Amino acid sequence: MQNKIAINKLNVFFGKEQALKDISFDVKNNEILTVIGPANSGKSTLLLAINRMIDRVSNAKVYGEIVIDGEQVSGIRDVENLRRKIGMVYAMPIPLPMSIRDNILFGARMKRMLKKKEENEMVESTLRASFLWDEVKDRLDSSGMKLSGGQQQRLCISRTLAVKPDVIMFDEPCSGLDPISTAKVEDAMKELKRDHAIILVTNNTKQAARVGDRTAFLLMGELVEIDDTNKIFTAPSRKKTEEYITGKFG
Amino acid sequence: MDRFISKLLLLAACSSTAILALIALFIFKEGVPIMAKCGLTHFLFGRVWAPLDGQFGIFPFIIGSLCVTFGSLFMGVPLGVSCAVYLAEFAPKKWVNVLKPAIELLAGIPSVVYGFLGVMWLAPIIRDHLGGPGLSILAASCVLAIMILPTIVGVSIDAINAIPKNYKEGSLALGATEWQTTWRVLLPAARSGIVAGVILGMGRAVGETMAVIMISGNATTIPHSILDSVRTLTANIAIEMGYAVGDHREALFATGIVLFFFIMILNTAALKFARRKF
Amino acid sequence: MSTTSAVCALVFVIGFVLAGGFSHISWGFLTEPILDMGREGGILPAIVGTLLMVMVAVGIAAPLGIASAIYLSEYTVEGKLTQAIRFGINCLAGVPSIIFGLFGFILFVVMLGFGWSILSGGLSLAAMILPTIIRTAEEALRSVPSSYRDVAASLGGTRWQVVTRSVLPYALPGILTGVILGIGRSIEETAVVIFTAGSAVQMPTSLFDSARTMSVHFYILAREGISNDNAYATAAVLICTILVINITAYSLMHRLMRGRKTA
Numbered sequence: 001m002q003n004k005i006a007i008n009k010l011n012v013f014f015g016k017e018q019a020l021k022d023i024s025f026d027v028k029n030n031e032i033l034t035v036i037g038p039a040n041s042g043k044s045t046l047l048l049a050i051n052r053m054i055d056r057v058s059n060a061k062v063y064g065e066i067v068i069d070g071e072q073v074s075g076i077r078d079v080e081n082l083r084r085k086i087g088m089v090y091a092m093p094i095p096l097p098m099s100i101r102d103n104i105l106f107g108a109r110m111k112r113m114l115k116k117k118e119e120n121e122m123v124e125s126t127l128r129a130s131f132l133w134d135e136v137k138d139r140l141d142s143s144g145m146k147l148s149g150g151q152q153q154r155l156c157i158s159r160t161l162a163v164k165p166d167v168i169m170f171d172e173p174c175s176g177l178d179p180i181s182t183a184k185v186e187d188a189m190k191e192l193k194r195d196h197a198i199i200l201v202t203n204n205t206k207q208a209a210r211v212g213d214r215t216a217f218l219l220m221g222e223l224v225e226i227d228d229t230n231k232i233f234t235a236p237s238r239k240k241t242e243e244y245i246t247g248k249f250g
Numbered sequence: 251m252d253r254f255i256s257k258l259l260l261l262a263a264c265s266s267t268a269i270l271a272l273i274a275l276f277i278f279k280e281g282v283p284i285m286a287k288c289g290l291t292h293f294l295f296g297r298v299w300a301p302l303d304g305q306f307g308i309f310p311f312i313i314g315s316l317c318v319t320f321g322s323l324f325m326g327v328p329l330g331v332s333c334a335v336y337l338a339e340f341a342p343k344k345w346v347n348v349l350k351p352a353i354e355l356l357a358g359i360p361s362v363v364y365g366f367l368g369v370m371w372l373a374p375i376i377r378d379h380l381g382g383p384g385l386s387i388l389a390a391s392c393v394l395a396i397m398i399l400p401t402i403v404g405v406s407i408d409a410i411n412a413i414p415k416n417y418k419e420g421s422l423a424l425g426a427t428e429w430q431t432t433w434r435v436l437l438p439a440a441r442s443g444i445v446a447g448v449i450l451g452m453g454r455a456v457g458e459t460m461a462v463i464m465i466s467g468n469a470t471t472i473p474h475s476i477l478d479s480v481r482t483l484t485a486n487i488a489i490e491m492g493y494a495v496g497d498h499r500e501a502l503f504a505t506g507i508v509l510f511f512f513i514m515i516l517n518t519a520a521l522k523f524a525r526r527k528f
Numbered sequence: 529m530s531t532t533s534a535v536c537a538l539v540f541v542i543g544f545v546l547a548g549g550f551s552h553i554s555w556g557f558l559t560e561p562i563l564d565m566g567r568e569g570g571i572l573p574a575i576v577g578t579l580l581m582v583m584v585a586v587g588i589a590a591p592l593g594i595a596s597a598i599y600l601s602e603y604t605v606e607g608k609l610t611q612a613i614r615f616g617i618n619c620l621a622g623v624p625s626i627i628f629g630l631f632g633f634i635l636f637v638v639m640l641g642f643g644w645s646i647l648s649g650g651l652s653l654a655a656m657i658l659p660t661i662i663r664t665a666e667e668a669l670r671s672v673p674s675s676y677r678d679v680a681a682s683l684g685g686t687r688w689q690v691v692t693r694s695v696l697p698y699a700l701p702g703i704l705t706g707v708i709l710g711i712g713r714s715i716e717e718t719a720v721v722i723f724t725a726g727s728a729v730q731m732p733t734s735l736f737d738s739a740r741t742m743s744v745h746f747y748i749l750a751r752e753g754i755s756n757d758n759a760y761a762t763a764a765v766l767i768c769t770i771l772v773i774n775i776t777a778y779s780l781m782h783r784l785m786r787g788r789k790t791a
Contacts, residue, residue, distance in 0.1 A: 053682055058605045084684035094675045096694065107683030110693060156679075163683055252686045256603055262595035266662065267616025269655050273623065273631045280634060351778060358770045360716035360743045363763050366750040457624025459719045460747060484626050488719055491633070506630050510623070517622035 004029045004167060004197040005050065010064035012045055014057070019045045021221045023064070027167070032189060032198040034212030034229070036205055038249065041218040043201040047169045050199075051086040052079050068167075084111065087165035091172040093152035095144035100136055103144040103155055107163040126158035130188045150181020157188060168192060169199045174207065186211050205245055209233050217241045277510060281503035293504060299470045301490070301498040308505055310472045314387075314480035317473060318466060319455040321391025322398060327448055329395070330402030331437075334444075337403070338410040339432055350407070357400035365464030368393040373465060382477030385467035390480070393461055398451035405450060409443020410436060442523045449520035453513055459484040483509050571762055573731040577646065577739030580732060581725065582714045584650025585657060590707050592654075593661030597703075600662075601669040602691050621659035628656045629723035637724055644738040649725030656720060657710035664709065668702025669695060701780045708777040712770055718743045742766050 005027040012020040020042045027033050035043050048054040049062055052073060066073040068085070076082050084107065096103055104123050108114050114122055123140060127133035132154040136147070144155055153173055160168060170189070174182040189198055189211060202208055208215050209229060216226040217240075225232065225241045236242045243249060285293050288306050296307015333353075337346050368389055377384030417439055421431040437444070467479020468489065481489075487502050487509075494502055596613075604610055632652025642648045672695045680694035696703075718741075726738035727748060740748070742762055749759040 051682065053678070056681060080684040080686055082684075083682055088682040090675070090678065092675070094679050096676060096679065097698070106680075106693070107685070110680070110683065110685045110689050159679075159683070252688055255688050256599075259595050259599035259603055262592050263599040263613050264616075265592050266596065266620050266658055267613055269658070270616045270620045270623075272635065273620075273627065273655075276631055276634045277627065280630075355771065355774055358712055358716065358774050360718065360746070360766055360770070362718050362743055362747045362750065363766065366746070366759065366763065369750070453622060453624075457626070459624070459626045464747075464751060484624065484719075487626055487630065488722075491630070491723060503630060503634075506627055510627055513622050513624055514619060517619065521618065 003027070004068065006065070006067040007050075008065040008067070010046075010049065010062070010066060012042070012049055012054070012063075013061045015059045019221055020049070023218075023221075023223050025216060025223060025226050027197050027199060028214075029197050030193055030195075031213040032193050032200055032211055034200045034202055034208035034215045035218055036202060036208050036215060036244070037218035038244065039203065040220075042221040043218050044171055046218070047088065047171055047199065047201060049073075050167075050169065051083050051088060052076070053083070053088070055079065080111075084163040085166050087160035087163065087168040089153070089156050089160055089168065089170045089173050091175050093149060093156050093176070095147065095152045095155055097143065097145055099141045100144045100147075100155060101140040104158050104162050106159060111163070113163065122162050123158075126161040129161055129192065130154040130157040131184050131191075132158060148181070150177045150184065153177060153181065153185060154188065157185070161192075165196065167197045167199065169201070171201045172203060173200075174202075174204070182207070205233075217244065219244070274510070277503055277506050280500055281505075281507045284497055284500035285504045285507070287497070288501075293501075294508070297472060299486070301494070301501065304497065306497075306501040306504075308483065308486070308501075308508065310470055311481055311483045311486045311505070312508075313472050314466070315456055315482040315484070317387045317476070317480060318390045318394060318462060318482055319452060321387055321476065322394035322455045323448065323452060324395075325391060326395035326398050326402060326451060330399050330447075330451070331406055331444060333399070334403045334406030334410060335432055335437070338407045339428070339436070350404075353400050353403050356396070357404075361397065361458060361461040362464070364393050364397055365461035368461065368465040376477070380477055382475070383467055383479055385465055385479055387466065387473060387476040387478060387480050390462055390466040390482075391476075393465055394455045394458060397458065397461065398454050401451040401454055402444075402447045405447025406440070406444045409440040409447065412443065413439045446520045446523040449516055449523065453516040453520065456509070456516070457484060457513060459488050463488055571742065571745055571758075571765065573729060574740050574742045574745040574762070575765075577725070577732055578715060578741040578743075580646045580735065580739065581649045581653060581721065581741055582711055584646060584735065585653035585714045586707060586711055587654075588651065589654040589658045589661055589710060593658050593706070593710075594665050594703060596658075596662045597665035597669055598691060598696075601666050602695065603687065617659050617662055620655070621663070623656075625656060625717055626719045626723075628652050629720040631655070632720060632724035642736065644724065644726030644728075645736045646725055646732055646739050647735045649721050649739075649741075650735075652720050652724045653714045653717060656717065657713050660713060661706045661710050664706025665699070665703045668699040668706070671702065672698045701783050705777045705780045708773055708780065712773045712777070715741070715766070715769060715773070716743055718747050722747075742769070 003026045007026070008024050010020055010023040011018065023046065035046065037043055045054070048057070050066055050073065054060045054062060062074065068082075073082065096106060098106075101123055104126055105114070105119055108122065124133060127136065132151060135151060144152065147155060174185055177185065186207065189200065192198060200208070200211060212229040214226065215229045215232045217224045217232065219240055225236060225238045227237070232241065233245060236245065284306065288296075293306055293308060294312070295309050296305065297309050298305045298307045299310060337349060341349070369385070372389050372392055373384035376382065376386060376389055380388070413436055417435055418431055421435045422428070426434070462482050463485045466482065466485065468481045468485055469479035470481055473480045483505055487505050490498070491502055600610060600613065629652065632648055632655075636642045636648035636651050637644055676694040676698070677690050680690040685693060721741050721744050725740070727740040727744050728738035729740065730737070732739035743766060746759055746762040746766060749762060
C-alpha cells in the first residue's frame with residue numbers, strides 16, 4: 001500500500017509551549033489509522049497541522065515535513081484545495097442552521113464544484129455513504145438542526161464527503177453519541193476506507209481496537225508507538241502503551 | 251483576491267481614526283490662531299464676550315456649562331442610580347421588561363423636543379414660583395437630568411448585574427438585610443461601572459446643544475444664582491456660528507477646541523473606570 | 529428608596545406619555561404630509577429632506593462601518609494596530625454633535641464646496657453614526673459561534689467566503705440593529721444638520737440642495753415661535769418615527785436572540 005501522507009520530524013509550538021515533538025509516521029491509502037492517547041497529547045494539534053487549519057491559530061509555529069502525494073503541505077499555495085482534499089469531522093456535530101440538503105452542499109457550492117443537476121446525486125450518494133439516507137430521504141429540505149446528535153454527526157460526514165476528499169480525519173467523532181449512533185459512524189468509516197485514507201483520533205481505546213487497522217499512541221506530544229492494531233492491543237512494545245491501554249492512567 | 255479584500259477592509263477600519271484626525275485637524279486649524287492672538291489665559295478666563303469689540307473671553311460659558319452639567323448630575327445621579335438599583339435588584343421581572351426599554355426609548359427622543367417641553371412647562375413654573383426669567387440654570391439642569399437619565403440608568407444596571415452572585419449571597423448569608431446588602435456590598439462593588447456611567451452622562455450633558463439653547467436663557471454673563479440665565483459653550487457656538495466671520499468665527503472654533511478637549515478627557519476617564527475591576 | 533425609584537420611573541412614563549400626548553393634539557391632516565410646504569402648511573419637504581439625508585448618511589456609514597467591523601472581528605488579531613483603530617472609534621463616539629457640525633461645515637460646506645446641502649449634512653451625519661454601527665456590528669459578528677467558521681474553513685473556504693457564508697448571514701440581525709440605531713440618531717440630530725444643510729423650506733430636488741429635516745423644522749418652529757400647533761404636530765411625527773425605529777430595532781434583536789437559541 002502506498003503512503004498517502006508521510007510525516008517526518010513534525011514539531012509544533014504554541015508560543016513557547018511545544019505541543020508535538022519529533023513526530024514521524026505514515027498514513028497509507030485505504031486504511032484506518034487510529035491515534036490514541038490521553039487528553040492534551042497533541043492528537044487534535046496533529047490533525048490541525050495536516051490540513052493547515054493550524055494557520056488560523058495566531059501563535060502556532062510548525063516545523064518539519066508533512067508530505068501528501070509527494071507534495072510538501074507547508075509549501076502548498078492553494079490551501080483551500082488542500083482542505084477539500086483532506087476532510088475533517090469534528091467532535092461535536094456542527095450542523096449549520098440550514099436544510100439538510102444545503103448543509104451537504106455547503107462546501108461544494110463554495111467552490112462551485114457541481115452543476116445543478118449533479119447536486120441531487122451528490123446529496124444522495126453522500127447520505128448513503130454515511131448510512132443516513134434512509135432516515136432523512138423524505139425530509140432533505142428540513143433543517144439540519146432538528147436531527148438527533150448521531151444523525152447530525154453523520155450529516156457532517158456527508159458534508160465533508162461532498163467536496164470529494166482523498167483523506168478523511170475524524171477528531172473524536174463519537175464522543176457525544178450513544179452506542180447505536182457510534183456503531184453507525186464506525187460502520188460508515190469502515191466503508192469509507194475502501195476509497196479513502198482515514199485518520200481517527202479517539203480517546204476510546206475500545207473504539208480503536210474495533211475499527212483501526214493500525215494504531216498510533218501519542219503521549220504528551222510524543223509518538224510512543226505505532227503498529228498494527230492487533231499488536232498494539234495484545235503485545236505492545238512499550239511499557240507506557242501497555243499502561244495506557246490497560247487503564248493505569250489516562 | 252483575498253489579499254485585496256483584506257487590504258480594502260483594513261482601509262475601511264482605519265476610516266474612523268482618519269475621520270477623528272481630520273476633525274481634530276480642522277477644528278485646531280481654525281481655532282488655534284485666535285487663541286494665540288488673544289492669549290490662552292485671556293481666552294479661557296476672560297469674562298467678557300463681545301465679538302464686535304474683539305473681546306473673546308469664554309469664562310462665562312465655561313461657568314455656564316459647568317453649572318448646568320453639575321446641576322443635571324446633582325439631580326440625575328441619585329435618581330438614576332436609585333432607579334437602576336430598583337430595577338436591577340428589587341423590581342419584579344415583568345416590570346423590568348417594560349421599564350428598561352421604556353427608559354431606553356426616552357434616550358431616543360430628540361433633544362429639541364425636551365427643550366421645547368421645558369420651555370412650555372418648566373420655565374413658566376420656575377418663573378412663577380421661584381422668580382427669575384424662568385429660562386435658567388435650574389430649568390436646564392432639570393431637562394438635562396432627564397436626558398442623561400437613560401445613560402446613567404442603563405450603565406448602572408449593567409454594572410450591578412455584572413457583580414457575581416456570591417457577593418450578594420455571601421452578604422445575605424451573614425444576616426444582612428436586602429437593603430443593607432445593596433447599600434454596603436453591591437453599590438461599592440459596582441462603583442466603577444456606575445462612575446463610568448455617570449461620566450458618560452456628564453459627557454452627554456456637556457455636549458448637549460439644542461435643548462440647552464432653548465431653555466437656559468443664553469445670557470452672556472456670569473450667573474449668580476441658579477435662577478439666572480446662562481449660556482453654555484455649546485450654545486454659544488451654535489447661536490453665533492450662523493453669522494460669525496473672521497476672528498469671531500475663529501473664536502467659535504477655539505471654543506470647539508476647548509469642548510473637544512474636555513470631552514476627550516471625560517471619555518478617557520469613563521473608559522478607565524469602566525475597565526477597572528472594582 | 530424603592531418608592532423613590534418607583535416614583536421616578538413613573539415620572540418617566542408620565543413625561544413620555546404626556547410628551548406624546550400633547551403632541552397628539554396634532555391635527556391629523558397636518559401630519560399627513562400631502563400638503564405643500566410653507567410654515568402654515570404641511571411638512572412634506574422636511575420629511576423628504578430627512579429621508580434623503582438619512583439615506584446619504586447610512587449609505588456611507590453602513591458599508592464603511594460593517595467593513596470595519598468585519599476587519600476587526602475576522603481579519604486580525606488584537607495588537608498595536610487594532611488598538612489604534614479602536615481608540616479612533618471610541619473617541620469618535622464621544623465627540624459632541626456640535627463639533628461634527630463645525631467639522632462638516634468647514635470640510636464639506638466650505639472646503640469641498642458642496643455648500644449647505646443634503647450631501648454635506650449626510651456626510652457629517654455619517655461620521656457621527658459610524659462608531660455606533662461599528663460597535664454593534666462587531667458585537668454581532670463576534671456572537672456567531674466560532675465552530676461555524678471552522679466548518680467553512682475546513683471545507684476549503686477562503687477567508688472572505690468564511691465571512692460571507694458562515695458568519696455574515698447569522699450576524700445580520702445584529703448588524704441591522706446597529707444600522708437602524710444609526711438611522712434613529714440621524715433623525716433626531718439637529719445641530720449637525722443646521723450647520724451643514726441649512727434650513728431651506730423648499731422641497732429638495734437634488735442632493736446639492738439645502739433642506740431641512742423634521743427635527744430642524746421643529747426647532748425653528750419652536751424657537752421662532754412660528755406655530756405651536758405645527759410644532760407639536762411635527763414633534764408627534766418625529767416621536768412616532770423614532771418609536772417605530774426603536775421598536776423595529778428591538779424586535780430584530782429579539783429575533784437574533786431567538787435564532788441563537790435554536791442554534
